[in-house]
Amino acid sequence: MRVGFIGTGSMGSILLESFMSTGALHPDQVICSNRTREKALRIAENYPGLCVASNNIQVVREAEVIFLCVKPLEFKKVFDEVGPYVKPNHLIISITSPILLADLEKQLPCSVAKIIPSITNSVQAGASLMMFGSRCSEEERQLLRELFSKISTPLEIDESNTRVSSDIVSCGPAFMSYLLQRFxxxxxxxxxxxxxxxxxxxxxxxxxxxxLISKGPFDLETLQQRVVVPGGVTGAGLQALENIGDVFNQVFINTHRKYHTDLEEVAHMFYHENK
Ligand SMILES: NC(=O)c1ccc[n+]([C@@H]2O[C@H](COP(=O)([O-])OP(=O)(O)OC[C@H]3O[C@@H](n4cnc5c(N)ncnc54)[C@H](OP(=O)(O)O)[C@@H]3O)[C@@H](O)[C@H]2O)c1
Known part of the structure; x- marks a missing residue:
């Protein structure tokens, strides 16, 4: 099996490097392309055997499973370019939330899936979110589950929960590291x-x-109870945290608002541009 990556930016490079460094994929099995080719060539310096294609069409011609790791508004350009070379036996995966499975199935004649990874997958930790299109066979689903279980804990979700699940799994590391930085x-x-x-x-x-959370001796509430000694200093500190109000509600309101704008832009890109 040959696996292709179109887009070797932040997440594309994390994915392909994680698959190769864990042995889930051998560099000989991987072909990638990037708009700025030098970026992909720099990755290849560390993985002898990794093929850097001269364009996206070569990736589609030479790989059976292809990850699209470009931003949402770059999809149409990629589809216009590679579409004529996509065959029904390809398996194409988007890693971005506002590209719907229905969009992928309309644009491509093959099996499609949507998988949202996380920066935590670069150290073989954290979850990845999986959604399969209707044409995806059980073998194809199993192949993706096995691949992602080498770098993460894959979780199948309903596409209607994409945004909130991605907020937690994929944006969460940025939210939590921001809080830690403020702390x-x-x-x-x-x-x-x-x-x-x-x-x-x-x-x-x-x-x-x-x-502690992963080994599971306590749930989050019990953990707090074990640390907060009645009348002690942790409780005094927690009092201040109780004043955070609805800041996390606002986080989810903001991400969902942005997601709906992205969905509208994607729909416009696919179905209204050039008409
Ligand atoms: N970062 C995360 O933690 C994360 C997590 C989950 C999902 N995602 C999703 O992954 C997608 C990519 O995010 P990112 O953070 O990896 O963005 P990024 O760092 O900007 O990477 C996008 C890459 O796509 C390349 N590209 C753009 N147009 C192309 C084309 N026509 N053909 C080939 N390559 C092309 C860009 O090339 P250049 O070098 O020329 O710019 C760039 O390297 C986003 O939609 C995001 O939602 C990201």
């Missing part, structure tokens, strides 16, 4: 601890917390 900055501002030391302590705390 560190406040420690520095309020106490004079050095940023370096606060970062070291906070990073080890969060890794320990993740381990």
């Amino acid at each position: 560190i900055s406040a420690a520095v501002e309020e106490t004079g601890i050095s940023r370096e030391q606060a970062t070291f302590l906070a990073s080890h705390m969060i890794v320990g917390l993740a381990d």
Whole structure:
């Protein structure tokens, strides 16, 4: 099986490098292309055998399974270019949420899937979200589940939950690292601890917390109860956190608003441009 990647930006490169470094794919099995070819060539320097195609058409001609790792508004350009070369026996996967399975099935004559990865997959951790098109056979579904289980915990979701699930799995690392950064900055501002030391302590705390969650001795509520000694300092600190109000509701409201704008732009791109 040959696997292709169109787009080797942030997520395309994480995916193909994770598959190769875990041995899920051998570099000989991988062919990739990128608008700025030098970017793909730089990745290939570390993976002898990885083929950097001279264009997207070569990827489609030489691979059976193809990941589209470009941004939503770049899809039509890619489809216009490679569409005539896509065969019914291809399996094509989008990694971006506003491209709907129905759009993929309308634009392409083959099996399609949507898989939303996460930056956490670069260290073989975190979840990946899987959605399969109606033409996807059980063998194709199994192939994708097996591939992604090498770098993540794959979870099949209903496409109607794409946005909220992606917010948690895929945007979540950015949200949580932002909060951690604010936690560190406040420690520095309020106490004079050095940023370096606060970062070291906070990073080890969060890794320990993740381990605790993954090993599962406590649910989140029990974990808090075990740390908050009645009348103690943690409770005093938590009081301040209770004032965060609806900030997380606003996070989801904002992401969903942006998602709906993206969906409209994608629909316009596919069905109204050049008409
Ligand atoms: N980053 C994440 O954590 C994450 C997680 C899950 C899903 N995603 C999704 O993945 C998609 C890509 O995100 P990203 O962060 O990887 O963006 P990115 O870093 O901008 O990568 C996009 C890549 O696509 C290339 N490209 C654009 N048009 C092309 C074309 N016609 N042919 C070939 N290559 C082309 C770009 O090439 P150039 O080098 O010329 O710019 C760039 O390297 C987004 O839709 C995003 O929603 C991202």
